[in-house]
Amino acid sequence: METGEEFGPWLARQLKLAGKTQAELADELKLTRAAVSAWITGRSTPRPTVMSDIAKALGTDVGTVHTRTTDTQAGLPVTWYHRPGYPDGGRDLGNAAAFAFDADVQVLARETCQNSLDERLIENGRPVKVRYTLHELTGAALDAFREAILWNDLFPHYSAVSETAGNQKVGRVVDAGVRDMYEKGRLVLLRVDDYNASGLIGDDYADGKFAAVVRRQLESLKSGPGAGGSYGLGKATLWATSSLGLVLINSTLSVPHEGRTERRVIGRLELPWREVDGESYAGPAWFGRPDPDSPGAMVARSWWADEETVENLYLARESDEPGTSFLIVGAHDVAGLAANSSDPDDGFIDEEESDEDTRDITTMHARLVEALGRDFWAAMTGGGSKLPLLEVSVRALRNGKEVVAEQQVDPSVEQPARTRALRAHYEGTTVDRLTEAGQVAARSIPLKLPLSGGAHGTLGTHQAVLLVTEAEGDRDGAKNRMHSVRGNRMTVKRAVVPRLPNSTNPFQAVLLLGEAAGETAPFAKEAEDFLRAAEPPEHDRWGQTEELTLRWSPSAYRRINAMTAEANNAARELVARPKRSSGEGGEALRKALTVRTRPKAKTPAGPVVPVLDGLDAAVGDAGEWRIDGEVSIPRGDEIFPMVPVAQLDVRSGGRPRLDWAELVGVEGCEAVDGVLHFTPGARRAKFRGTTDVTSHPVRTTLTRLVVELRAGKGE
Amino acid sequence: MITQPNHVPERLGLLATSAVDPFLTEELLKGEQVHGGIDLAKVVEPLPEDDARWWVEPIRSLVDDAVFEFREDRTRADAWLAPRLHATLRLTRREAADKRLWNHLALAVAPDYVVWRHLSEPTAKKPERRVAAERFRGPADRQCFSRLWWAAELFRNGSDYEPVDIACGNQDLIHTVLRSELIDHRPTAQALVRLLKSGQVSGGREINGLSVAINTAGATLLYDILAPDQPRDPARLRHWIAEAGSAPPVERYELPSGPDEDPVPEESVAALTRYFAELFETAPVRGRKSGD
Amino acid sequence: MKFYPYKRLNRPVLLRVTSVALRLSDGTRDQLETTAYSTQQQAVALGIAGHTDWVSAEIAVSATLPPGANAPDAPWSDLRVLAVLTDGETNVRTSVDLTLDVEGGRDWSGALKVFRDDHLGRAYVAVYAVGTVDGVRGRSIAETDRSWIIDTASDEPVRGLQLEVQKASFKKSSREWLQAYADAPWVVDTSARVPTVFVNTDVEGVIDLLDSNGSGVESKVRDLLVAQMSTDVWTAVFHSAIGDLEVEPGGRPVFPTDWQGEVLREMLPDVIPGVHVEEALRQVHRRRTGESGWVELQTRIHYAAVRRADATKALAFAIRSLEQMNRESET
Structure with a gap:
């Protein structure tokens, strides 16, 4: 049986939810107020016979009172709370953070997966498991879901936004989202689950992860100093990915709140300012239980839902392992279009005008797998005694039926060379010099950390780890790149290793910095701290930042530049031989005296030369080659007559030439004595020929035919 | 007819092709007069002193014997000289690919032999007798000595020079086949010789027809599959070369022995001989009358 | 345009070198770094380690056949993959059977031996996928479209042939023929194995300028x-x-x-x-x-x-x- 929360706090909340005082309950139970107070403060518990009376008083069954795993349905039901408009009449065009991003499931993948990594429960050493589920609903399943989220209550708000849609981007997105649902009769849910993560702990309003995600869109709350992203700005991508601006959340907490851990549920809606039935609304809305503590008990807060409710909201979690499930309602992927289209459109792509579908779940599935492999291969890689930090899978369903089977993202498939490099590092199988394809070479790269506060000198030297290995074709993306990884194996920087000779074998390099370099690396924590301070909010490079200047010095970033230069030198030294110093005559002359291909010279004007454009051939019954040739004729006043020449290919030397038994023009040309004369004005011609078998030097099945068109006499 | 130069070097050296011209005079090409040898010696790059292989005397005596023996029919000298030159001048292929060595041999050591062997017979068209310059300093399959050395190298069956004797007895074969890549495959070379020996193929036209047939089918066929060869052991050749210093002069009447390398696998030669015979017999062009 | 009278694969075999080792005259082995070969240039430079006394080189190769080579309904049988080393200058042709890495896969690998005594300059490696097609044995059904170059002398794995440059005092050179050109700043010798440019060091400063x-x-x-x-x-x-x-x-x-x-x-x-x-x-x-x-x-x-x-x-x-x-x- 589930262990519910303590009776006292539970009862207190039920009373609050039901809008009853302790005195009122005491009256109903025909007991003293002191007895009720003793229960609530935990000094005593009611006798079993009283339990059923309490259940009756709260309008629930006696089981709920015994188990206390959920709130009673008494009091105010779960509902939508829309934040009223500002008294000064100010209008927001929608949450700035949420709509700073275009809908892009790859950005979503990066931000959400990074959050899960940051929120990983570290003590047990296990990876955090993240699962992306694309779920398309149609027909009855869609109707049932709409009922579960109280669509009828929301619809007037969407209508109001649609009416002003033309004016702003958010409105257009939302309008298109609603119309797609009605016109195509479908709705795509994109669910992001993590397991073995901390979950949305903390109070509904006060500081904590829950409030950071649900209440304060612009605030970042980090789990540890090594955290790469955070529930910072990145969480806004959840809402940005929803064409309805709607995200539902179910979290299992690693630290109990109100004595509970499972099924803490809330929804949040992001819409622009709107007016519905004469009332104005500021923007956001929450889906939850009205909070009796709030003014007029209007504000909705998270509630502890029962199993049936989470099932209906497509929020049921697989186990009681802590972590959070985000359900993006009406998910779409506008960036997927730009990625596929030939001319990249830098602006917003108007969905109505596009034939392509931004809501195709198989396309989104593929893009998720690609992005996750690209951005998190390092965290997904283990080896030796190192376990991976992260396991990710992606699946796609339609009305509960599998469309694309659950696929665990395999870093050795998505990023084979880099994964091999990191694995060799963990397994201790790296080498000093590369002598065989597939080996991984390792080098230490010093990063001299400055003293804080602008003091001269060096705090200590962190040893980063450079890994270099042969590229696996283009499966790791562009060749000769160095990916710099820190913290919980987040790739911060991707840069090409410069100044490589042309003959360099394609390679991939990985630079492990800070905590990614391993616990034993000197000054790992300090390096981590220093590097994080040198990152912009996008976490995609290192350089001069305000934090770096304030905490260290305006020139502190140069330490990173010096380290990068070292790393590039070390990589070059591994994959390219140093330029020869001596070679007689100097580099410039040697280069000029190398036989190499140049772009073709211009053809001087003159009579045009028809060229053979198509060839079909077969061996006839008598062993002769039967040939159908197609000639394309460039525009020109004067056209050379051409001689079709049939030859046989040889191992070496000159090719034996075959005689024609017959040669005729079929179209656009006339054959006279083995010469094709072209009809003036024709741009294409066809001819047919049969070789004289007695000119074949070997039986025809053992030959390889070569047909050429030659000018002049065909010599 | 000319004689050897007044000054014949004692040791072989390297003569760059760019340095050849002053000595390749009209008089020499006409077989009238040879250079004195002194000036030529100045532009030669020497070969290592301690290597007995570069002694000129054994080679010089070979060519003298050839001139004497085949004074009636100089073309027959090829079959006699090729294996004996090969067994006397023991070279790796790397060394044999250096044209400067052959330049030196032809111009400094035995220009008289080149003239004797290759001076053209007067014809109505070209009444003037003359040696083609390529016989002194031309491509490997044309130069007087290198063509013999390479013919011996490519047609010998391990240590057995008999196939060389047969191949070089037929001017058409070495003329047409030596330049082709086909005979780089040892079983192919042996099968060709076997067809010649058995008389299944004879005469210039037939040899040419056969080699065109093999060359044409070889555009898509890998004879290496039909007739596999064994991997070579380079130590055997090295050993043979090392013995050059203590080896007696090569036999004049018997065939000498070559490096102790494994012969081509007999199954491969037999299989390829049958295959080529069949290629040749089924070639449609065979029925044609000459002059077409 | 070319036409085959039998079914074969349209796409080429992909060939890459995976390691190079030299056997030296004292019997030791020097495993060269991967910089000895260039996948980009498809070239191997055996002179890269500066050994003048190597006897043979072992070159490990891996070949990937085009899709369809191992299809169960393919019109060929007895599929074999052959790496062939050729050198037109020394008339060398040796072939090595490659072995299939994984049953059902398309990757084949093996090692070629290159003897120093057998080459003066460059050798070429091509790979052929060979099968029995329409009853004809030994037919090539796919091959590499560009051979790898094994340069036995070069110290840089580049494909383009580099002409030689040599400096010499034309007046005092041991190459006497150069003396005839003592007043020229440079001459070209096209009769050498590889064309060579001789730069006359008697022209003061020309070398410094070039360098x-x-x-x-x-x-x-x-x-x-x-x-x-x-x-x-x-x-x-x-x-x-x-x-x-x-x-x-x-x-x-x-x-x-x-x-x-x-x-x-x-x-x-x-x-x-x-x-x-x-x-x-x-x-x-x-x-x-x-x-x-x-x-x-x-x-x-x-x-x-x-x-x-x-x-x-x-x-x-x-x-x-x-x-x-x-x-x-x-x-």
Whole structure:
């Protein structure tokens, strides 16, 4: 049986939810107020016979009172709370953070997966498991879901936004989202689950992860100093990915709140300012239980839902392992279009005008797998005694039926060379010099950390780890790149290793910095701290930042530049031989005296030369080659007559030439004595020929035919 | 007819092709007069002193014997000289690919032999007798000595020079086949010789027809599959070369022995001989009358 | 256009070298770094480690057959994959059977032995997928479209053939023939195995100029000199290559297999544009040996050489740098 929360706090909340005082309950139970107070403060518990009376008083069954795993349905039901408009009449065009991003499931993948990594429960050493589920609903399943989220209550708000849609981007997105649902009769849910993560702990309003995600869109709350992203700005991508601006959340907490851990549920809606039935609304809305503590008990807060409710909201979690499930309602992927289209459109792509579908779940599935492999291969890689930090899978369903089977993202498939490099590092199988394809070479790269506060000198030297290995074709993306990884194996920087000779074998390099370099690396924590301070909010490079200047010095970033230069030198030294110093005559002359291909010279004007454009051939019954040739004729006043020449290919030397038994023009040309004369004005011609078998030097099945068109006499 | 130069070097050296011209005079090409040898010696790059292989005397005596023996029919000298030159001048292929060595041999050591062997017979068209310059300093399959050395190298069956004797007895074969890549495959070379020996193929036209047939089918066929060869052991050749210093002069009447390398696998030669015979017999062009 | 009378694969076999080791004369083995080969250039440089005493090289290769090679309904049987090493200069041809890495896969691998005694310059490695098709054994159903180059001397794995450059005092050179050119700053020897440019060190400063790495006027003058020299060289090597052609019975010229072939293939498209190189070779040969047209062709040959030498670029930069210098001296 589930262990519910303590009776006292539970009862207190039920009373609050039901809008009853302790005195009122005491009256109903025909007991003293002191007895009720003793229960609530935990000094005593009611006798079993009283339990059923309490259940009756709260309008629930006696089981709920015994188990206390959920709130009673008494009091105010779960509902939508829309934040009223500002008294000064100010209008927001929608949450700035949420709509700073275009809908892009790859950005979503990066931000959400990074959050899960940051929120990983570290003590047990296990990876955090993240699962992306694309779920398309149609027909009855869609109707049932709409009922579960109280669509009828929301619809007037969407209508109001649609009416002003033309004016702003958010409105257009939302309008298109609603119309797609009605016109195509479908709705795509994109669910992001993590397991073995901390979950949305903390109070509904006060500081904590829950409030950071649900209440304060612009605030970042980090789990540890090594955290790469955070529930910072990145969480806004959840809402940005929803064409309805709607995200539902179910979290299992690693630290109990109100004595509970499972099924803490809330929804949040992001819409622009709107007016519905004469009332104005500021923007956001929450889906939850009205909070009796709030003014007029209007504000909705998270509630502890029962199993049936989470099932209906497509929020049921697989186990009681802590972590959070985000359900993006009406998910779409506008960036997927730009990625596929030939001319990249830098602006917003108007969905109505596009034939392509931004809501195709198989396309989104593929893009998720690609992005996750690209951005998190390092965290997904283990080896030796190192376990991976992260396991990710992606699946796609339609009305509960599998469309694309659950696929665990395999870093050795998505990023084979880099994964091999990191694995060799963990397994201790790296080498000093590369002598065989597939080996991984390792080098230490010093990063001299400055003293804080602008003091001269060096705090200590962190040893980063450079890994270099042969590229696996283009499966790791562009060749000769160095990916710099820190913290919980987040790739911060991707840069090409410069100044490589042309003959360099394609390679991939990985630079492990800070905590990614391993616990034993000197000054790992300090390096981590220093590097994080040198990152912009996008976490995609290192350089001069305000934090770096304030905490260290305006020139502190140069330490990173010096380290990068070292790393590039070390990589070059591994994959390219140093330029020869001596070679007689100097580099410039040697280069000029190398036989190499140049772009073709211009053809001087003159009579045009028809060229053979198509060839079909077969061996006839008598062993002769039967040939159908197609000639394309460039525009020109004067056209050379051409001689079709049939030859046989040889191992070496000159090719034996075959005689024609017959040669005729079929179209656009006339054959006279083995010469094709072209009809003036024709741009294409066809001819047919049969070789004289007695000119074949070997039986025809053992030959390889070569047909050429030659000018002049065909010599 | 000319004689050897007044000054014949004692040791072989390297003569760059760019340095050849002053000595390749009209008089020499006409077989009238040879250079004195002194000036030529100045532009030669020497070969290592301690290597007995570069002694000129054994080679010089070979060519003298050839001139004497085949004074009636100089073309027959090829079959006699090729294996004996090969067994006397023991070279790796790397060394044999250096044209400067052959330049030196032809111009400094035995220009008289080149003239004797290759001076053209007067014809109505070209009444003037003359040696083609390529016989002194031309491509490997044309130069007087290198063509013999390479013919011996490519047609010998391990240590057995008999196939060389047969191949070089037929001017058409070495003329047409030596330049082709086909005979780089040892079983192919042996099968060709076997067809010649058995008389299944004879005469210039037939040899040419056969080699065109093999060359044409070889555009898509890998004879290496039909007739596999064994991997070579380079130590055997090295050993043979090392013995050059203590080896007696090569036999004049018997065939000498070559490096102790494994012969081509007999199954491969037999299989390829049958295959080529069949290629040749089924070639449609065979029925044609000459002059077409 | 080419046509096969049997079914085969359209796409080429992909070949890569995966390691190179040298066996030295003292019996030791030197596993070379992967910089000894270039996957980009498809070239191996056995001279890279500076050994002069190596006996043989072992080159490990891996070949990937095109899709369909191992299809169960493929029209061929007895599939084998052969790596073939050839060297036209020393008439070497050796082949090695590759073995299938994983049952059902398309990757085959094996190792080739290259003996130093067998080569003077470059050898080539091609891979053939061979099967029995329509009852014909040993047929190639796919092959590499570009051979790997095994350069037994070079210390840099590059594909393009580099002409030799040597410096010498023409007056005092042991190469006596150079003395005849004592008043020339450089000469080209096209009769050597690889065409060689001799730079006359008696012309004081010429080597320093060629070796200079600086920027500024000096480098512009150097580039101009290099352009002039390479124009000469390319003209010379073209003439030498075209003058040495082997001719088929029937009078048709055959493409040389050594450096001459490489030079002709690169330069002919500029000399006779708009036609196949084979056709261009025939035309040039006809003009050279025939009655007329050879003189007219000289302009095109010169043009091809000038293009290769980047003469226009060198000249333009030199002029610009002169102008700048003049401006600076005026102010």
